[in-house]
Amino acid sequence: MSRAFPDTERPAVNSAADVAAPEANDRCTDRRASRSPGLGWDSWIIRVILTVVAAATCYTLGPFHLRGFAAAGMGLLMAVAILLAELRLRRAALSGLLGGAFGAVVGLFAALLVTFVISHTSQPEPTKSFLEYTALFAFAYLGFVVGSEKGGGVRLEKIGDLVTGHPPPSVESPKLLDTSVLIDGRIAEICDAQFLDGPLLVPQFVLHELQMVADSSDPLKRQRGRRGLDVLERIRKIPGLSVRILLNDAAASGEVDHKLVDLARKLGAKIITNDFNLNKVATVQGFAVLNVNQLAQALKPVVLPGESMRVFIIREGKEASQGVGYLDDGTMVVVDGARRFINKNIDMTVTSVHQSAAGKMIFGRMDERLEAAQGARSATAGATRGESSRPTDTNGSPRAADPGSVARTPRPMSPESDAD
Numbered sequence: 001m002s003r004a005f006p007d008t009e010r011p012a013v014n015s016a017a018d019v020a021a022p023e024a025n026d027r028c029t030d031r032r033a034s035r036s037p038g039l040g041w042d043s044w045i046i047r048v049i050l051t052v053v054a055a056a057t058c059y060t061l062g063p064f065h066l067r068g069f070a071a072a073g074m075g076l077l078m079a080v081a082i083l084l085a086e087l088r089l090r091r092a093a094l095s096g097l098l099g100g101a102f103g104a105v106v107g108l109f110a111a112l113l114v115t116f117v118i119s120h121t122s123q124p125e126p127t128k129s130f131l132e133y134t135a136l137f138a139f140a141y142l143g144f145v146v147g148s149e150k151g152g153g154v155r156l157e158k159i160g161d162l163v164t165g166h167p168p169p170s171v172e173s174p175k176l177l178d179t180s181v182l183i184d185g186r187i188a189e190i191c192d193a194q195f196l197d198g199p200l201l202v203p204q205f206v207l208h209e210l211q212m213v214a215d216s217s218d219p220l221k222r223q224r225g226r227r228g229l230d231v232l233e234r235i236r237k238i239p240g241l242s243v244r245i246l247l248n249d250a251a252a253s254g255e256v257d258h259k260l261v262d263l264a265r266k267l268g269a270k271i272i273t274n275d276f277n278l279n280k281v282a283t284v285q286g287f288a289v290l291n292v293n294q295l296a297q298a299l300k301p302v303v304l305p306g307e308s309m310r311v312f313i314i315r316e317g318k319e320a321s322q323g324v325g326y327l328d329d330g331t332m333v334v335v336d337g338a339r340r341f342i343n344k345n346i347d348m349t350v351t352s353v354h355q356s357a358a359g360k361m362i363f364g365r366m367d368e369r370l371e372a373a374q375g376a377r378s379a380t381a382g383a384t385r386g387e388s389s390r391p392t393d394t395n396g397s398p399r400a401a402d403p404g405s406v407a408r409t410p411r412p413m414s415p416e417s418d419a420d
Helices: 016-035 041-061 069-090 095-118 126-149 158-162 179-184 186-192 204-214 219-236 255-268 276-284 291-296 368-388 415-419
Strands: 175-177 198-205 243-246 270-273 287-290 308-316 322-326 333-335 346-355 359-366
Touching: 016 204, 041 069, 041 126, 095 126, 126 291, 175 255, 179 186, 179 204, 179 219, 179 270, 186 219, 186 291, 198 255, 204 219, 204 243, 219 346, 255 270, 270 276, 276 287, 287 291, 308 333, 333 346
Parallel strands: 175 198, 175 270, 198 243, 270 287, 333 359
Antiparallel strands: 308 322, 308 346, 322 333, 346 359
């Protein structure tokens, strides 16, 4: 496919149409299911037979004191009404039909309660009959209409899974990878730890941007681009993780950030990025964004004042006696009185934690027990150096003073002494 990414094979690449294919298939299935299969000649024969039977039945029975062709016409009207109802119900979904049937049954029970109350009133019989029939038809109609409308949102497969005890199938949540998150590289460790599910989608323009960075004349940019390609190849080799390269994903013009947002809108996908501006733009437009920097910030250990920790002092701080060290996650630790312990591990007590936009800073002081131990060691070392400055004999023990070396008073040299 490209010089910068030679291991990418075209047969293993899936397009954006593959991601949306299951949804399109489901919609086609629903449309096919909503259509009645009875559109052949056998269905029309059944309809004709129904019309003839309805007309013959009304002609024979003569309802509403009708005779002859008038009764047959009444049968034809009834058959037409039944066929129109069939045409309407044929386009309804199964969930809507079940909801309408349930709503109609509930409406009939409500009508029975109303008719029971009406029957115990003192109204004339014609008025009672009118109110009873009106309540019956009104409640049945309202129950059917409301039930069919609300039942359209019921997922029958979920009800079947609850009845049979089978767990519902998991819904895939596609995620779009940005160039910044591939160059960063931490996404590989996150995927390796199985914290991401669903297909990971890499648009063609993101892959092209990685290739442009990898072919840059700047050595630093070239190294970053090649690292991003290596991270993508590493993610593709993780077992159980689906990584797809989208070919015809967006228009050729426009910035990468805008094309990512448009593609997320079309596919209903989340965006994984480290770009602060892209994070803000996608969030304002209502898209879900997974920021690796925010994840790393949330995973940092919580440190409370009064806790003890061990830190390696790297350099001196701004104040005269401060020493600065770092935790494994990059958090800066400033320790009072640790300036003389540079390039050493010390025990400290946390005094405060400062959170800023740049990150977290921990302030603390050295452990008092450590300070006392260091003072004792310093005193011992001074005494040892004082002892070692005294002269020693061949056995290594301090040598005693020579009696002959004691200073004597010089004898006077005068003529009087010679005379004596």
